[in-house]
Amino acid sequence: MNAPHSSRPLRTLGAALASAALLSSGCSADASSPPAASMSKxxxxxxxxxxxxxxxxWRPCGGADFECATLKAPLDYARPGxxxxxxxxxxxxxATGPGRPLGSLLVNPGGPGGSAVxxxxxxxxxxxxxxxxxxxxxxxxxPRGVADSEPVTCLSNKQMDAFTxxxxxxxxxxxxTRLVAAYKKFAHGCAARxxxxxxHVSTVEAARDMDVLRAALGDRKLHYLGASYGTFLGATYADLYPHRVGRLVLDGALDPTLSSRRINRDQTAGFETAFTAFAEDCVRRTGCPLGTGSVAAARDRLSAFFTRLDSHPVPTGESRALGEPLATMGVISAMYDETAWPQLRTALRSAMRGHGGGLLSLADLYYERDTDGSYANLMYANPAVNCLDLPPAFRTPAEVKKSLxxxxKASPVFGGALxxxxxxxxxWPVRPTGNPHALHAKGAAPIxxxxxxxxxATPYPWARALAAQLSSATLLTYDGDGHTAYGRGSSCIDNAINTYLLTGRPPTPHTRCR
Structure with missing residues (x-):
């Protein structure tokens, strides 16, 4: 079941891979960094x-010249100290040099709940x-509640297996009734643990932590590159502290004016668009598991396969069988990045022949489940942030049924599940503290x-909307597939962003890249 993180599954496939390859931190002697003197008291x-x-x-950690430190922040900014x-x-x-140092570039891969470290x-x-x-x-x-920053936890690994x-x-x-009971058990586990x-894991509080970090690093301005949910975090920072904005890149943007229900429906349509692109590619290939006819026929074949799995799961080579919930998330996982399409074709072909291990592996990648059966914190931090930031998309099963x-219509393949x-x-055991609203960051440097x-995951109209809201934003468009654009093979995109980061000069308005 994808519920705890589907409310805003704004993360990159690269972030999931990065989390899986997280380097261990070995600590030894430290060095101190002076606090910033850039702000008056x-x-x-x-x-x-x-x-x-x-x-x-600072202390050495993780090898390869990495350093680690711990930043102290108030649990409640209304009652610090x-x-x-x-x-x-x-x-x-x-910075490795050569060249004049430009300060710090803070990066965030999204989530919410992805480990930036x-x-x-x-x-x-x-x-x-x-x-x-x-x-x-x-x-x-x-961010607070994520990975090594006092992580939110909710269920045991076995309980999480049952939940998914x-x-x-x-x-x-x-x-x-069983679905509602599962949601309630998840929420109660988060409250208990x-x-x-x-x-206190809202995006606003995380943005305030970023300003404390900027000061502790000794930087007068915050330079930042955020992907996916990281765009909402960065835009929130810019709106709170517009005159402390340095160079901000927001890649794969969220529209902060949208309700949770609208976010979910837009993403549902986005995954259908991605599936259509996958199917168009697949049906042109010999041996496509969805046939070699039309996209509509491929869509029908996948939907029929999900329906069969609902009552007849297939074995995977381990204790978990592949039923409709895990198969759905296996397919959705591959929609984040077109480089995963060959793996998805192979996994679907095997699953349709009764061997579900490939789709299960893709679902585990989405859920950040390790081969030892443990889950990353993202599955818990994600709903903790989302459910605090916005009122719920639906309050009762009856409301869901009305919106089905x-x-x-947005997605014949994924619409019901999403x-x-x-x-x-x-x-959720905690009342939301936020509401949809525009972010303007009046007075900020170019973004x-x-x-x-x-x-x-972050449909293109969201980027257009955020660029229109932010007073100093320039929209850079990548005409392509997959989630986010920087570092995905477009020299046009990469050169525009690199030039901006190094010179502060944004791309020409309406730049469109392939």
Whole structure:
């Protein structure tokens, strides 16, 4: 069942791979970084000054010249200095040179719930262009409630296995009751295991933590590259602190004016668009598991396969069988990145012949389930943030049923499952603190918003909307498939972003790349 993270599954496939390859942290002697002197004391409330003026003690970690530190932040910004503080994990790799240092570049891969530290250590610090890494200290911080920053936890691994296999397309009252019971058990587990932090993992609080980090790093402005949900985090920062914005890249953007229900429905349509692109490619190939006819016929064949799995799961070579819930998420997982399409074709072919291991592996990648059966924190942090940021998409099963036609129109393949998945926040133990609203960041330096025309998780209209809201934004368009654009093979996109990061000069308005 994809519910806990489907409310806003804004993450890149690269982030999932990065988390799986997270480097271990071995710590030894440390060095201190002086606090920033860039803000007058009048600009920071007295109760927050100890946080803004703290020194970071850096220690080697993870190999390859990485350093790690711990940032102290108040659990509750309304009551700082009460002794209830959070310890947030930070990592960096210093600029390699040559060239004049430009300060820190903070990166976030999305989620919410993706480990930024894991992303930095396994990809960003080596995968970003050499000329960018030469000038910037590459920095990441796991947001509050995520990974190594006081992570939210909810269920045991065995309980999570059961949760992900719960039927997410209930056919009657009994199955609906079991689905609701699963959501309630998940929510109660989060409250029991993570009650201390659960009320304080909002995007606004995470953005405030970023400003504390900026000060502790000694930077006058925040330079930032956020992907997927990381765009919402970055735009929120810009709206809170417009005059502290340096160079901000927001790749795979979220429209902050949308309700949770609209987000889910738009994403449902986005995954259908991605599936159509996959099917168009597949039916042209000999041996396509969905046939070699039309896209409509391929869609019907996949839907019929899901229906069979609902009552007749297939073996996978391990204790979990492949039923409709895990098969659906296996297919959705491959929609994030067209480079996964060959793997999906093979997995579908095998599953249709009675061997479900390939699709199960794709579902496990989506859920960040390791081969030892353990789950990454993303599956818990994601709903914790989403359910706090926005009111629930649906409050009752009756509301879901009423919206099923709209979701199925958006996606005949995925609509039913994704509509029921959007019920997850209805039973959340903490009331939401946010509402949809526009972000303007008036007075901010130029910001670059990047949108991909066939992005399944953050549909292209969201990027257009965010670029229109932000007072100083330029929209950069990638005409292509997959989730996000930077570093995916388009030299046009990469050159435009690299030039902006190194010079501050945004791309020409209306630039469109392939």
């Amino acid at each position: 009048k600009a920071v409330p007295a109760a927050l000054r100890p946080y803004y003026e703290q020194s970071l003690s 009460t002794g209830r503080d959070l310890r947030l994990a930070v990592s960096r790799k210093k 894991g992303y930095l250590q396994s990809f960003a610090a080596v995968g970003y262009p050499t000329r960018v890494r030469a000038r910037y200290d590459m920095v990441a911080m796991d 296999q719960t039927d997410q397309t209930p056919d009657g009252r009994g199955e609906t 993570s009650g201390r932090i659960l009320r 036609p709209a979701f199925r 509509a029921w998945a959007a019920l997850n926040c209805a039973y 670059v918003v990047v949108g991909t025309t066939r992005d399944p």
